[in-house]
Amino acid sequence: MKDYLVKAHAYDATVRIYAASTTTLVAHAQDIHGLWPTSAAAFGRLLTASVIMGAMYKGDQELTIRVDGDGPIGGMVATTNAHGEVRGYVGNPRVFLQYNSGKLNVGQAVGNGFIHITKDLKVKDMFTSSAEIQTGEIGDDFAYYFTASEQIPSAVGLGVLVNDDNTILSSGGFILQIMPGCSEETIEQIETILKDIKPVSEMIQEGYKPEDVIRDLTNNEYKLLEHLDLEYKCDCNREKFEKGLISLGVAELETFLEDEDPIETSCHFCNTKYHFSNDDINQLIHEIKSAK
Known part of the structure; x- marks a missing residue:
């Protein structure tokens, strides 16, 4: 039912x-x-x-x-x-x-x-x-x-x-x-x-x-x-996690590039995992710099 x-x-x-x-x-x-x-x-x-x-x-x-x-x-x-x-x-x-x-x-x-x-x-x-x-x-x-x-x-x-x-x-x-x-x-x-x-x-x-x-x-x-x-029902998506990473700022994101492994983020509500490669992080850094 x-x-x-x-x-x-x-x-x-x-x-x-x-x-x-x-x-x-x-x-x-x-x-x-x-x-x-x-x-x-x-x-x-x-x-x-x-x-x-x-x-x-x-x-x-x-x-x-x-x-x-x-x-x-x-x-x-x-x-x-x-x-x-x-x-x-x-x-x-x-x-x-x-x-x-x-x-x-x-x-x-x-x-x-x-x-x-x-x-x-x-x-x-x-x-x-x-x-x-x-x-x-x-x-x-x-x-x-x-x-x-x-x-x-x-x-x-x-x-x-x-x-x-x-x-x-x-x-x-x-x-x-x-x-x-x-x-x-x-x-x-x-x-x-x-x-x-x-x-x-x-x-x-x-x-x-x-x-x-x-x-x-x-x-x-x-x-x-x-x-x-x-x-x-969970309303999480990749874009929300991207915004969360962007909020960390360039300096913090650049520290992630020191590790070749992708970043894994997980939603507390539904346990969906989102992966971000170094290329993804570099793109986010580019977006932050372009917005200034």
């Missing part, structure tokens, strides 16, 4: 809900970065939360989200936009921690620290807000971020199931937000549903679509507003 997200209103438009299936994009990220089970679960949750948050914006606006914890994962980064595209990387992809029950211990892998969210709204300045990591389980931490930093009471459900062979079995998530005017009775009803609802990763494993997740969150009383296809 293709990954996608749906947005809905419920309870007389006093509640906003986003639900997403992300199994394919998380599996792609797992393959790109060679993620071990706990790293895959943590990073998959971050990618899911990020791509849902991206859908809250519009046009060419972008978000960059950093989970800066002191656990063995060593931090995670995700960048997303309003078009359902997300990419990212993990400080340490090789983490495999479990509870005694066998459940992956994402909280210990992430550790203590902060979530930092930078919004590029394509205006003069970018804006960064932060919130302290609460449990390291990612869902709890984003729920706290929305309530503490954006003053939007929210429930966040994120889940990734990893097969015994280290492939991704299922991944998905939801973000439910309380809007102004929501009654105490509705809030109590939602709290009861959240207490009893299945983990979202189990729902996706059982064949739930995002609409089905919203159905269970609202007792089947909701209005769908938007459908958005989702994809793990």
Whole structure:
């Protein structure tokens, strides 16, 4: 099933809900970065939360989200936009921690620290807000971020199931937000549903679509507003790396010419490698000098 997200209103438009299936994009990220089970679960949750948050914006606006914890994962980064595209990387992809029950211990892998969210709204300045990591389980931490930093009471459900062979079995998530005017009775009803609802990763494993997740969150009383296809997508290319090398300046580039081996650069987000020979470096030096 293709990954996608749906947005809905419920309870007389006093509640906003986003639900997403992300199994394919998380599996792609797992393959790109060679993620071990706990790293895959943590990073998959971050990618899911990020791509849902991206859908809250519009046009060419972008978000960059950093989970800066002191656990063995060593931090995670995700960048997303309003078009359902997300990419990212993990400080340490090789983490495999479990509870005694066998459940992956994402909280210990992430550790203590902060979530930092930078919004590029394509205006003069970018804006960064932060919130302290609460449990390291990612869902709890984003729920706290929305309530503490954006003053939007929210429930966040994120889940990734990893097969015994280290492939991704299922991944998905939801973000439910309380809007102004929501009654105490509705809030109590939602709290009861959240207490009893299945983990979202189990729902996706059982064949739930995002609409089905919203159905269970609202007792089947909701209005769908938007459908958005989702994809793990990197926007790197050779030209961007050329610009990065040019920014080093002539003196630094000339030091590269002392080594006959080509320069290899690699994208953090997709691990694509770009090679630059001495002839390529000489051409970049020529471009810098010609521009002066």
